[in-house]
Amino acid sequence: MQLPYLKQFPDEKGYFGKFGGSFVPEPIMKAMEEIDVAYNLIAQNSDFIAELRKIRKHFQxxxxxxxxxxxxxxxxxxxxxxxxxxxxxxxxAHKLNHCMGEGLLAKFMGKKKLIAETGAGQHGVALATAAAYFGLECEIHMGEVDIAKEYPNVLRMKILGAKIVSVSSGAKTLKEAVDSAFEAYLQDTERSMYAIGSVVGPHPFPKMVxxxxxxxxxxxxxxxxxxxxxxxxxxxxxxxxxxxxxxxxxxxxxxxxxxxxxxxxxxxxxxxxxxxxxxxxxxxxxxxxxxxxxxxxxxxxxxxxxxxxxxxxxxxxxxxxxxxxxxxxxxxxxxxxxxxxxxxxxxxxxxxxxxxxxxxxxxxxxxxxxxxxxxxxxxxxxxxxxxxxxxxxxxxxxxxx
Missing domain, CATH: 3.40.50.1100 (Rossmann fold)
Known part of the structure; x- marks a missing residue:
């Protein structure tokens, strides 16, 4: 009997056919492997599943x-x-669906801080919300262009307690925000978890999100x-x-x-x-x-x-x-x-x-x-x-x- 699609993809190395995988420096590779192990562990854990369901119903x-x-x-x-x-x-927006999951995972791993990028600001707001819920620090990287364009969300992130890092390099939008957030995460992989905002990035994030x-x-x-x-x-x-x-x-x-x-x-x-x-x-x-x-x-x-x-x-x-x-x-x-x-x-x-x-x-x-x-x-x-x-x-x- 053929397994349902979601049970088949990605493979153990994070590939969907010829796409996916993990192409990152060694320190980040180790951090990604740590996240992968932790996620696979808690994804089978009935207590984690029950907690996530409770959050979705009563909080989201x-x-x-x-x-x-x-x-x-x-x-x-x-x-x-x-x-x-x-x-x-x-x-x-839909972003809180994975941010609450990532926050719960970070808490399980003993992390103290969530780092992420945002474009329209919805991922930043959702992650700041998750950080507040779980009692974690939060640092959001956002391009200058998007900060000006999506300022209501910038204010929401600040009210929720997040630190906003304005990115002024390149086009000053989402790609540069991702670059900046990765650099910050590389300096603090022990305390922090990079909470990627979409089905992109190195394995296991495309699968996990x-x-x-x-x-x-x-x-x-x-x-x-x-x-x-x-x-x-x-x-x-x-x-x-x-x-x-x-x-x-x-x-x-x-x-x-x-x-x-x-x-x-x-x-x-x-x-x-x-x-x-x-x-x-x-x-x-x-x-x-x-x-x-x-x-x-x-x-x-x-x-x-x-x-x-x-x-x-x-x-x-x-x-x-x-x-x-x-x-x-x-x-x-x-x-x-x-x-x-x-x-x-x-x-x-x-x-x-x-x-x-x-x-x-x-x-x-x-x-x-x-x-x-x-x-x-x-x-x-x-x-x-x-x-x-x-x-x-x-x-x-x-x-x-």
């Missing part, structure tokens, strides 16, 4: 609901549009069957690093459901104007893992851009690269303009203000829905847009209906 507010977007469905006149409401998860985020897919599958009596025809999620997408895809990966990852096309197809790694990238290693990445003329990680701070990353999780390579998932792209239009559509038509990241997934659903009459689309609404409203209004104004 899970399960989050699925909502049928009746107004958008009526307006676009084709497929039924459903939203998995991760924006209702405590702190306003996916496993913690899989609760989205587990809930979604059960809820959708209960609501409609059948599975969705399409599951759509935005992809930067890809944690929210792997979370919801995990619930349907063995089912006859089309899984669509939506990448940011930004301003256009020219290198430097987008962050569509799977669409335009090639195989390469960065930040300790082998995946598909956007490269410059020297083969180094290329400059990338997206209106969504959480999506402007020049690579993608190795599991996404593998699933796309075997044609289990499909990839679409959405421009800045399309994402902002979807941001306003959901706000005005359903009374839900989405994160700009999530708006990419919604934009694709709205694009394909008219031609899919009788079908059902489930969109992972991975976060709420409170963090984005100042930026959106300043740059785009109040769009008329």
């Amino acid at each position: 507010g899970r399960p989050t609901p699925i909502y049928f977007a009746h107004n958008l469905t009526k307006q676009y006149g084709g497929a039924g549009i459903y939203l998995k409401r991760e924006d209702l998860n405590h702190t306003g 996916r496993d913690f985020q899989a609760i989205i897919g587990i809930e979604s599958r059960e809820q959708f069957l209960e609501m409609t009596g059948e599975l969705p025809d399409f599951v759509v999620a935005c992809v930067g690093g890809g944690s929210n997408a792997m979370g919801i895809f995990s619930g349907f990966i063995d089912d006859p459901v089309e899984l669509v990852g939506v990448e940011p096309l930004g301003r256009g197809t020219k290198l430097g104007d987008h962050a569509a790694s799977l669409t335009y990238g090639t195989k390469g290693v960065m930040h300790g893992f082998d995946s598909i990445m956007l490269k410059d003329e020297n083969g180094d990680p290329a400059a990338v851009y997206s209106v969504a701070s959480g999506l402007d990353y020049p690579s993608v999780g190795p599991e996404h690269a593998y699933l796309y390579s075997i044609q289990r998932t499909k990839v679409a792209t959405v421009s800045d303009t399309e994402a902002i239009d979807a941001f306003y559509e959901l706000s005005r038509k359903e009374g839900i203000i989405p994160a700009i990241e999530s708006s990419h997934a919604l934009a694709h659903a709205l694009k394909i829905a008219p031609d899919l009459k009788g079908k059902k689309i489930l969109v992972n609404l991975s976060g709420r847009g409170d963090k984005d409203i100042d930026f959106v209004v300043e740059k785009y104004g109040y769009k008329e209906n």
